[in-house]
Amino acid sequence: MTQLDPARDLRCDPRQVLVLGDSVVEEELAWSFRQLGFDVTHLRTAEIDAEDMQQRYPSLTVAGAGVDPEVLKELEERAGSIVSPSVGAQELCSSREGVRATATDSLGLPTLRCEFVRSPEELEEAALRLGLPVVVKPGRSSEGQGQTVLRNEEELHAEVTTAWETALEVDPEGPVVVERFIEFDFELTILAARSVDPATGELATWFCEPIGTRHEGGRLVEAWQPAVLSEAAAGNARSIAARITGALGGQGLYAVEMFVAGDDVYFSDARPRPSLDGLLTRATQRLNQCSLHARAVIGLPIDATLVSPGAMVLVEGAAPSVAGLAKAMSVAETGVRFVDGAAVVTSTGESAQEARDRATLAASRL
Structure with a gap:
């Protein structure tokens, strides 16, 4: 378990937190740390300079989407900064291939069949093997951007190159994901906070009420909380969230995405940070997702109450x-x-x- 311990490196200022990222989520996260009394530096992706950051010696670094894991490794190894939830979690979750391998091969979680391809020709072949319809996605998590649904062979042959290029616009280095598409009831996000339980002193996980989501053209258009699930589906969703966050490790808030079809729940993706759909928690929870993330990475008590x-x-x-x-x-x-x-x-x-x-x-x- 990694806890914020300023004594682990005397170069670190125990009041310094470095927040990296471009979105409103990172802006709110910086504010959440300030509310807890920390001296916060917030840098956007274009402003990140590894050498400059090493001179800041932050005790804690919290990264949003799109931050190069190599920069985080430099901060941890050369500046002694604690990267939260962890460099490993950030690196693994930056790639759908890595997190899917963990979910499927290591944990045996239920997932939709998929293949990772490196050319339009491989994409077309994979789609036919998996069976249409399929969803073509960028190789890294993208908040729904860069996705294309190919519903039949006519669409596949006509749009395979466009689908390939659309995915590469988000992640130019690839690979591209081809995933079997199923008719599901809705998409689901479970926000899971991993922090220290004050009653035991041990690491524990708290779950927010499930958030239902709806996307159009790969983009989030609607979210609601709590999502109505059957008892079996609710248990399956929490089990998936607990197992994947336990495998990823560290402290902080994870956003775990799934598909719900009746009582069946399928793992889709995980992010080691607050998410776009989690912005809803500003209106629904006693503590919003960014406040929970800030508390969790420091090891403070968690309150995931829906109000x-x-x-x-x-x-x-x-x-x-x-x-x-x-x-x-x-x-x-x-x-x-x-x-x-x-x-x-x-x-x-x-x-x-x-x-x-x-x-x-x-x-x-x-």
């Missing part, structure tokens, strides 16, 4: 206007903010369905 059912709708390219905001915010228990070129509409309600209806209505008024 209200809620839902979130993302509207890409929505232009802010006072008139539109006024109409949207007139919906009960609803707020709107703009994040990375999208309007994020969040609503709460007596049930997740009521919150979904409110968020959908408000989004239509923007």
Whole structure:
């Protein structure tokens, strides 16, 4: 178990935290550490310079998506910084191939059949072996970007090159993933926080209520919490989340993505950090995902309590206007903010369905 121990390297300033990454998630994460009394430096990916960072000697480094694992290794080995959850987890989760091998080969988790290919010709052959329809994905986690669904042989032959190039736009080095597509009920994210249990002094895992998600064209468009699952599916989902986060190790918040089809749950992906769909927790939980991540990496007590059912709708390219905001915010228990070129509409309600209806209505008024 890795705990924040300033004495492990006297060069480290025990109040220094370095947050790396470009998205609103890293901005909120930096704020969460500041609220806990830490001196936080937040650098965007373009600003990262390994030599410069080594001079900062942060006691703790927390990385978002797109940060080169080699930079994190340098910080850990040469500057004595603790990388959380761990360099190994960051490196493994940066590749779908690595995390899928861990899930399937090491843990035996239920997953959808897939192959990793390195040319359009291999992509076409893999799709025919797996059976259509298939989903073509970038080789690294991408928040849904760069994905293409090929539903039949006609689409496969006509769009194989486009699907290949679309995936490479997100991850130019590849490989590209070809995954069997199934008709599922919905997609699911379990946020799992690994921290020190104050009652035992041992590492433990806390689970947030499951978040249901819906994507269009590979992009997240809706999330709601709690997602309604059968008792069997809920147990399967927590078991998958516990096993994959236990294998990845370290302390922090993991976002574990799955597909739900009745009582069956299939592992899809895992990220060693807060996620886009987890932005919903600002409205639904006592502690949002970034507060949980900050607490967990330090080893503080965790509270994953849901205080209200809620839902979130993302509207890409929505232009802010006072008139539109006024109409949207007139919906009960609803707020709107703009994040990375999208309007994020969040609503709460007596049930997740009521919150979904409110968020959908408000989004239509923007």
